[in-house]
Amino acid sequence: MAWKKEQLRVWDLLQLFTPWLLLTISTATYFSRVLPASGERFWPGGASALGLVAASGLWVLFGQTLPIRRRTLRPVPAGIYFVGLLALCVTLMTYSDVFLVFTIAGFFQAYLLRPWPLGVLAVLATSVALNGSVMRVWADPSPEVLAEFLLIVAVQTTAIGVGILLTARSEPEERKREELVERLEEALHENAGLHAQLVAQARESGAQDERQRLAGEIHDTLAQGLAGIITQLQAAQRSASVQNETEEHVARALRLARSSLTEARRSVQALAPQELGRAHLPDALRTLTERWSQDQGINARVDVTGTREPLSPAIEVSLFRVAQESLTNVAKHAEASRVGVTLSYTGTEVLLDVRDDGGGFANTVGAGFGLTSMRQRIRGVGGHVEVQSAAGEGTSVSARVPAIAPVGTRSRKETGR
Template identity: 35%
Template sequence: MSALWRINLWVCGFFALVTCACTALLMHQALADVERELQSAEAVVHYLSETAERDPASLQPRLTASLRHVRVDWLAADEALPVADQDGLDAWLGRVLFADASHSAKALDLADGRRVSIGVDPRDEIDEVWDSLQQLLAVCAMALALSLLTIRWAVRRGMRVLDELLLALQQVCSGRLNVRLRCAGAPEAQQLALHFNRMTDALEQARLDNARLTQTLLAVQERERTHLAQTLHDDLGQYLAGIRAQVCLLPLIAHQPETLARTVHLLEGHCEHLQQGFRVLVHDLYPVALQHLPMSEAFAMLVAQWRASHGIDCQLQVSAALPPLSPASKTHLYRLLQEALTNIVRHADASQVRVRLQHRGSRLRLWVRDNGHGAQQPQRPGVGLYSMYERARCLGGELKILSHPGAGWALALNMPVEGL
């Protein structure tokens, strides 16, 4: 059942209750009025009966024809009293109104030989009450019709807005994010259209950002693969080729002690360079220090290596007792700090960096601050910022990055430690 039909049913029910209440009130008032009218009519009937018995000539048909609430019927000599109609709405209404009243007509034999029936006539009261009921029902019917028409008009206008919104949502679900609603009509409809258009703008911008980030991630992935391939081929591959060539020379120079000693020394150097290259490569791919060292020492090693590589003063402050974290959480926290330090090198132009890792209660806080030139926060974060926000989300924490021109950058991570 549609909303319009439900509203119509509720309105019809309300009007039915109001009509029944008004009808009951009208009938209650009619009973009081009828009682007073019957008392007056009974007095008139009693007066006419006494007058007719004393002076039959005073009771003339032309005088009694226009009496209200009193019925005078002239009868033949053997004619019976008229019987009231017991069927129909008038009879039912008469029974409701005059159930407790006694208004039976009395037949009088006058001294001049005429015979007359005088009694209370309820038809006038029945007609009045019936007219009032008809007027009440007509007014209620007109009010109901006008209400239903007004509701239909108003609901149709509202449903038109909802139909447009539903059509627009279907287009959005199908991937058409450029759909917009017209900001026209009622203020509520304008607000709805305004917020819907803002939502579609945000969705379209998010799709563009995702597409841009996807392209950037693919480009970064290709660069990483290219760098890995070049490292394996140009650096490690050359050392392996040199080791292989020198190993092939060993049988030929076995009888030359000096040459053999130089070759062995070269082999040891190549193996050392090869081992260092593998260490750097593995460290770039995964922080092995997290597996073998406590988190505070792994952070200290990362800061020391970064300071030695870039020549920037970096001070680390770590709480004495850090909570136990899962391996995945350690990796996310380590990579987040690593990305923050990388961004400082690329964008901050700083000469001093402060890093704090503090455990307070059930929260773990990471704070990174530099004294660089700072900048306005970018409206569209790049891959680095997105990766940090995503790692913070995986940690269940809140990441804030603050910067003002000339005041440097500040990164603050606040994460829970319970349940990790």
């Protein structure tokens, strides 16, 4: 299809520029060689020819070039344009035979006419005008000259007319094939998006199930066990309050058990990044970057572009982890003075860029576990990561993921429609 599109583009350019090229060659030859060689002055014959050349240029511009470029050329205007073009060519040929070169453009312009019999008729008219002027048929209509003229016109019209006929016959099929290919490409693109959405939803569903399983196990085992310990220690504390040493040990155990219970409850709720538990991705990134900037003493800025949209938790977590890992790498290796974090919502995709002005590195192959883990995480939600760096030119980490909404958000939107 890439080859086919290139051929169509070349043919369109040929249709557009052939009249201009042939008119330029004819005009330049006439005014540089033919007119001076004839001994005639520029006025009045040359001035009249120049006026006709200007009129021809305007006719081609408004009748053919602009309509083709704007895709507004219609059958009736195309027919009027061709008749006027041929009339101008015949008139110019009365000044000099060198304008036969411009008349050849009529064969190319005949392909613009619809239906195809009009195109063949245009070829016949062009051939009659062209060969009639070359062979001087109208000045000396002898039987031999007339027979030769008719034979040339017939062969020329047949050869070019067959091309017009084949083009007209194949054009609907070509258009159908192009439409079919476009539909197939759209279907493939849609299937790719659906596949990424299904992968993200399956991952989200699996993570949710695993989160619930872990929460249930922690609640049923560790949390309940620690609660029982606290209850027993409280009873022991009440019964042994007279013994200072026992009370001290029991108090320590009680504080430890309470701390463990608090940690267990925190673990149940903190299976996602703590920042995302309190805010959406843009705000979480700002919180992360501001805290990192204060800790490292490096100027960092967060920019959010596009219309914010709700994203699947798996995608938000993945992007947050990429930003977190990138900032960690900057602090460890980059020796940067400025860092920029950009989150872009483009409608169908979400882009995250982390750039620094540090020392960079010359080769990203084998860059470390952090970058490898980052790529695997983003690939798991249907996206990809690009790392660009050069020695002394800083580093840029770019993550691109599909903008998949959380489960239930899309269905609510569709229901609202």
